[in-house]
Amino acid sequence: MAGGLRPQKARTPVEFFLQQLVNGVTLGGVYALVALGYTMVYGIIQLINFAHGEIYASGGYMGVILISWLFAHGFPPMVCLGAALILAMGYCALLAMALEKVAYKPLRQSSRLSVLLSALGMSIFLQNGLMLTQGVYDRAYPTEMVQGGFHVHGVIVSYMQCIIVGLTVLLLVLLNLLVYRTRIGKAMRATAQDKTMSALVGINSSRIISVTFAIGAGLAAAAGIMVGLYYGSVRYDMGFVPGIKAFSAAVLGGIGNITGAMLGGLLIGVIEVFAAGYISSEYKDVFAFIILIAVLYFMPTGIMGENVDDTRI
Amino acid sequence: MKRALSLLAVLMLALALTACGGKKDENKAGAADGIKIGSLGPLTGQYAADGNDMKNGVLAAIEVMGPEMGKLGPVTIQSEDDACDPRQAVAAANKLINEKVTAVIGAYCSSATIPASEPLMAAKIFMITPASTTEKVTERGMPYMYRTCGRDDDQSKAAVKFMTDQLKAKTLYIVDDKTTYSQGLADNVEKLGAGANLKVLGHEHVNQGDKDYSAVLTKVKAANPDVFYVSLQNSASAAPMLIQIARMGIKAKLLAQDAVYHPQLIALAKQAAEGVYLTFGYTDKTTPAYQKFLAAYKKYGEPGAYSAYSFDSTVAYLKAVKAAGSTDPDKVRAEMAKLDFDGASKHIKYKENGDSGSNYVIQVVKDGKFTNYWNPETGELFK
């Protein structure tokens, strides 16, 4: 701010484009992480888990509590971040498993609408729980923990953006390994394809459903922490808007499809930023949703195709 | 049994965060007689922070004035949440009417204040807003409508004057978040700026609740204006914007307005808030009236942007009631017109239309504190 009014070198269109791309990918990475939770849960029990946004917010809060404490006690930034990530992901995984057990499992045989209403109720419950316990004021992350960045040909990349993108990629790779290379992943894929059959070949579907909730919640918690660090604060109602965006991303990619959710998240993030950058920020959400509608019009099952077994067990 | 256990587990997990923060809701005095004051504002949702500040201002004022009311007392508060939603505001206003309040301190968003005022006026209940700055609030010929804060038209004049006279700016970039208040101010600044030879390089709108402004800020950076006018509805939106502005390395001078004034802004944005200018109603924090307010408010934390206005609104009404010796609307109205006292926020003297005059000055965030900087009346820096 102390720079005064001296003229600055104008930006070339290419630099402008690249800067917007960096911004879009960062935002898209966060959406992708949250979208995975929606898509995995929908893939396995056909439930739009409205409470997922609140799980993400809880992750953000757990993160601010842990990071503030650790940072104040002089731990190095990367240790704070790592420990907070692991603990918050674990906490949210437990929270989501408990949520599933209490709010969704007893309704497994009921109509879809009942479960959906239960999910909505849980969303309100968790959001108000956060408000009552954490207060209505924003909570500040120690943003000074990760500061600065670097220039590449006139494009500014902050270290926090690097961390977000790097961590997102790492988590996505781990998730892929889990789903395609491990036995539990095989069981998850089998359950998503055909629940009755999976049960008949010996897969404990309740456990798989529980694990799916836990994994989705863990990813959302990671996203919550990174968003908190990136934007500097968290707030009890922070889950609502990203929740809707991430859900759209899941639908865009093809609900139930893990690769689709990653792609969808990235796309929504980039579209939003480009729409704001080149057209008008006022209409950025409109553009994101126009693309969503257009894709669904021409590819009703999303970009990567749906992957859903809608039989009940 | 198993289910009961898991339910318990969920509750425990959800509340595990309790220990780490938050504060208790206070006060609901029970007496039926006496004076009942309604407090109306957003206690939940995006603007909950400001709504709670307002309510706390009323509480503090009741504490100070209550003992002085003699047999007119006791003074109690009935607090309602409008969530800044016009429909909820009307419902809350009707509830307050049923609760037999004689005055309402509120609301926050102009878009909630205006519809809520209709049923209140019909019931001859005073409405004193400590926060709604849209001009229209007091321009509808309503006899019981008062305003303790300033007006947007005055605020935008002060803003533009500062940009041209003090910052000597030639170019301007504007962003707002599309509320009656924030866009109204931004449009005014754009209009006045054009008349004052300020070239407007762009005027962008963002959504409320957004946290990512990277796309807009990249545009601002490319436009490289002298001044970037940030008109947002509250500090919770402004803090992430300031952080991202700093990260982007935008060199423009930043000018914001009174809605982003809140200690929370500095707590959240930290270093990124340094050097930000804002238009704000002038409050002399050295006066005995302010110190009295500060002492009464202490237990609610640091005062927000509208805490003092809310305090003064309540004090003004109670003073008028005391002078009138009853809560009869017409008697109190006559006394309201005679009020002339030093409030915590400013000197309180209501005009015929209910306004109390604006006294906008420019503040700056310096060393982690809001500090008076420049006075548009005199065109001079504060010492």
Added chain:
Amino acid sequence: MATLELSEISVRFGGLQALTDVSFRVEENDIVGLIGPNGAGKTTVFNVITGVYQTSAGQVSYDGAPLRGLRPHKILALGVARTFQNIRLFQNMTALENVMVAQHCRTRCGVLGAVLRLPGQKREEERIRERSLEALEFMDLGEYAGELASNLAYGLQRRLEIARALATEPKTILLDEPAAGLNPAESRELMHTIGRISSRGINILMVEHDMKVVMGICRHIVVLDHGVMIAEGEPEAIQRDPRVIEAYLGNELN
């Protein structure tokens, strides 16, 4: 003694009585055929045994222990596996994965082990792979291990279903119309395979429409009609039973 016993099973779906007082046993080393016209309730019997449906009355027991209330994966763990009338493979997985996924009930390492890839889990995964390849070999599917299930020919998909059921190491296997859609040569092959499965000491209960297959290999036959058991006995006796003939002919006349 791995005997499966159904005693006085009744199943009702709303107003529809699907099964009424059905009782029979599948003994050690038995091959039992369950036949009857369409809609007689044969697949319902399978669903009751495997825990997909709950009984309205009566009891299924295995090795003398009641199965009531057990969920499908628990029943499978006790050693009862099944195949489906309409093939239900995991179409997006390879033949080998289809068989491997079926061995969940036989493994001990938990989720954490799988995620962290502990050495114990790795060894176990190796064993599962070996056993699965063995099961594929047994069904002459060795060369198709890496093929996606959806790319296999129909006859091969049928065999893969059986391989998957065998991989769970059952003591009793329920085959739902294993010969459906097969040509005569494939049917003969199938009868041979069923014989080999039986000689491994696995009890077999099969639903089948192809009378050549049923009469050729079953040692014991149960006949259902409209959810009621109308006959039970050796193949020769069943073929002569007037009630059975009436049920089938009557059905044809309709």
